[in-house]
Amino acid sequence: MKKSSEAFKNWLLSGSDPLEEEMIETLSDDAAEEKQAEEASPRAKKERRSLKQYLYDSGLYRPVRILSSVALCVMLIVMLMATVMDMPYFGQADTLVDSEVSEFYVKHTLEHTGATNIITGIILNFRGFDTLGESHVLFIAVCSVIILLKMTPKEEDPFLHVHSDDALDRKLEKDLILSSLSRILFPLILMFGVYIILNGNISPGGGFSGGAVIGAGLILYLSAYGYKRIQRFFTYKTFKTVSCLALLCYTSSKTFHFVTGANDIHVPISLGTPGTIFSGGLLLPLNIFVGLVVACTMYTLYTLFRKGDF
Amino acid sequence: MLEIVRFAVVAALLIASVVLESFAIFGVNRFRFALNRLHAAAIGDTLSISCVILAAIVYTGFELLSLKYFLIVTLMWMTSPVSGHLISLLVVKTDEDIEKEAKEWKN
Numbered sequence: 459m460k461k462s463s464e465a466f467k468n469w470l471l472s473g474s475d476p477l478e479e480e481m482i483e484t485l486s487d488d489a490a491e492e493k494q495a496e497e498a499s500p501r502a503k504k505e506r507r508s509l510k511q512y513l514y515d516s517g518l519y520r521p522v523r524i525l526s527s528v529a530l531c532v533m534l535i536v537m538l539m540a541t542v543m544d545m546p547y548f549g550q551a552d553t554l555v556d557s558e559v560s561e562f563y564v565k566h567t568l569e570h571t572g573a574t575n576i577i578t579g580i581i582l583n584f585r586g587f588d589t590l591g592e593s594h595v596l597f598i599a600v601c602s603v604i605i606l607l608k609m610t611p612k613e614e615d616p617f618l619h620v621h622s623d624d625a626l627d628r629k630l631e632k633d634l635i636l637s638s639l640s641r642i643l644f645p646l647i648l649m650f651g652v653y654i655i656l657n658g659n660i661s662p663g664g665g666f667s668g669g670a671v672i673g674a675g676l677i678l679y680l681s682a683y684g685y686k687r688i689q690r691f692f693t694y695k696t697f698k699t700v701s702c703l704a705l706l707c708y709t710s711s712k713t714f715h716f717v718t719g720a721n722d723i724h725v726p727i728s729l730g731t732p733g734t735i736f737s738g739g740l741l742l743p744l745n746i747f748v749g750l751v752v753a754c755t756m757y758t759l760y761t762l763f764r765k766g767d768f
Numbered sequence: 769m770l771e772i773v774r775f776a777v778v779a780a781l782l783i784a785s786v787v788l789e790s791f792a793i794f795g796v797n798r799f800r801f802a803l804n805r806l807h808a809a810a811i812g813d814t815l816s817i818s819c820v821i822l823a824a825i826v827y828t829g830f831e832l833l834s835l836k837y838f839l840i841v842t843l844m845w846m847t848s849p850v851s852g853h854l855i856s857l858l859v860v861k862t863d864e865d866i867e868k869e870a871k872e873w874k875n
Contacts, residue, residue: 633857639850 572729572738573659581664582744586712593748596755597705603759609766632684640682647675651753658745659738665748672749673756680761685768692757694768701754704747711740711747778823785819792816801869802859806852813848817841 563580573579581589654668680688718725730737761768788811795808821841825834860866 633854635850635853639846643846 568732571741572732573741574732575659575661575664577662578658578664578741578745579738582741582748583715583738586715586744589744589748590708590712593705593708593751596751597701600701600755600758600762603762607762607766632682637682640678644675644679644682647678648672651675651749655745655749656735656742659741660733660735665745666752668745669749669752670756672753673760676753676757677760680757685765689768692768697754697758697768700750704750704754708744708747708751711743715740774826778827781819781823781826785816785823788812788816788819802863803856803869806856806859810848810852813852814845817844 563576563584567573567576567579567584571579571583573583651668651671654663654671655665658664658668676688676692715725717723725739727739729739732738736742758768792808792812795811796805799805799808818841821837825837828834828837863869
């Protein structure tokens with residue numbers, strides 16, 4: 459009785475018991491024999507060849523197909539090149555004169571929002587609620603992934619949590635080349651992400667792209683150094699705190715904006731001088747909040763799909 | 769005179785990168801084993817891209833923008849071999865017929 463319970467426990471903890479191994483061995487022997495018998499008979503050989511012909515198309519129409527696919531590719535290349543040639547030049551003044559909406563944005567974004575990067579001015583000021591919904595969509599996606607994939611901690615349920623951190627770290631097999639490269643690269647990547655977020659209102663970039671860069675940097679750190687090192691500064695609690703706080707701050711600042719703007723109250727936040735980092739009123743904090751949400755979301759999705767926990 | 773030389777250098781570099789990239793595409797589609805294909809893809813990843821960026825550097829002249837181009841090349845040359853190394857490790861670990869393939873390639 460004791461032995462069988464031990465075997466059961468062994469099986470649960472993903473070990474293998476001798477009986478099972480024996481069964482697998484006999485099964486693979488049978489499969490090999492079958493394969494040999496199949497190879498010996500000429501009919502099976504013929505069938506296999508016809509299957510190969512069907513799959514790889516080495517028959518009559520092969521040159522036609524190759525020629526037609528090459529022709530299709532060349533046509534596509536020519537079409538794309540023609541489109542690129544037809545595009546307006548970079549920085550041309552009369553690019554989109556026909557469209558009233560874009561003309562309004564191009565002419566008035568700077569005076570309304572104080573952002574030299576028109577795109578940030580549009581997505582965080584004119585369409586701020588749209589971006590708010592987008593960051594909430596990201597948060598909801600992570601929540602549903604957590605509901606589906608997050609495993610219970612080991613103390614609560616000993617049978618569900620099979621892989622311990624040590625086993626996973628061993629499976630990772632820390633690579634010397636990767637870890638020594640990421641020692642140089644990880645700080646640079648983080649710095650670049652922060653630079654993109656902070657410069658969102660004056661140069662191309664912003665919360666979404668900078669947050670994606672930071673999230674990718676965290677993923678690189680995880681794959682280079684393993685779970686133990688990253689748990690020093692990024693755990694489930696960190697994710698919860700940072701994400702929820704950033705979304706709350708975003709919502710409250712946007713509500714403030716909405717109330718003051720809709721009721722025509724004077725906004726006390728000045729727009730600052732365009733072109734400096736502290737300009738554009740609420741754009742800089744909004745960019746930071748969006749960046750935090752995106753970075754946390756990217757890292758969390760990765761680690762949940764990989765391990766089911768942080 | 770200088771303009772003509774510059775144009776010629778840029779054109780030569782771009783043509784070289786196109787040729788190298790077509791080698792890479794041909795190899796990726798033509799080789800049978802994953803490790804060979806990886807080698808072919810690495811040509812496009814490192815040499816061909818660096819040729820394009822070098823052409824851009826020559827085209828803009830030597831200023832701040834060309835320094836940024838140079839940073840792109842440095843980053844590509846640092847990261848692309850490492851990712852290739854990791855993928856090849858994965859191939860060696862997961863491919864069941866790796867020894868057979870290696871023998872076949874040698875002969």
